[in-house]
Amino acid sequence: AQTVTQSQPEMSVQEAETVTLSCTYDTSENNYYLFWYKQPPSRQMILVIRQEAYKQQNATENRFSVNFQKAAKSFSLKISDSQLGDTAMYFCAFMRLTQGGSEKLVFGKGTKLTVNP
């Protein structure tokens, strides 16, 4: 079974600084997808960034980038120039294709990030 581990329950960062959230996962599969989702107090899960396992290049979306280390099964999220609106719970997630053709997201326990002014 796939597992996703986020070892930092809470983190804080000063506005405009950089912060890195850690995520490791365990799988025996070769093809899969990794995601970082953000859940602000509004409750909606919002996709921050995604990475296909077959791509060696790390994904980047504006201030958000990942460090994907496939051999180490590590997928950390770096947030540059942190903004107050980045305050949220961040979930690392793993997606695999099931036998039935459906896709199943498995989430880590989350990291609560607070950006301080």
Place this chain on the structure above:
Amino acid sequence: DTEVTQTPKHLVMGMTNKKSLKCEQHMGHRAMYWYKQKAKKPPELMFVYSYEKLSINESVPSRFSPECPNSSLLNLHLHALQPEDSALYLCASSQVRISNTEAFFGQGTRLTVV
């Protein structure tokens, strides 16, 4: 339109009530999901529908009954719930093709069972 709309946003129900949660998307996604999220916990998968057919049931009690009447709509029928079923229920949708996959989530229904 990249929205997944869930109604109602809040629901309080008694243990003998029957209620339904509704989820709608118009992105042409053929995979739809129900997740349950307890406070300060990650979402836990309940059901997956693929091409309007139930493809995954994560051993969910029968007091939760999903339904996918068409490719845009997903319902969750609730009956004889317990107080421990109180949680945020999230709906999501995605394309089934693995070449272009991202799950879009709704804002959830906050359910309280009294």
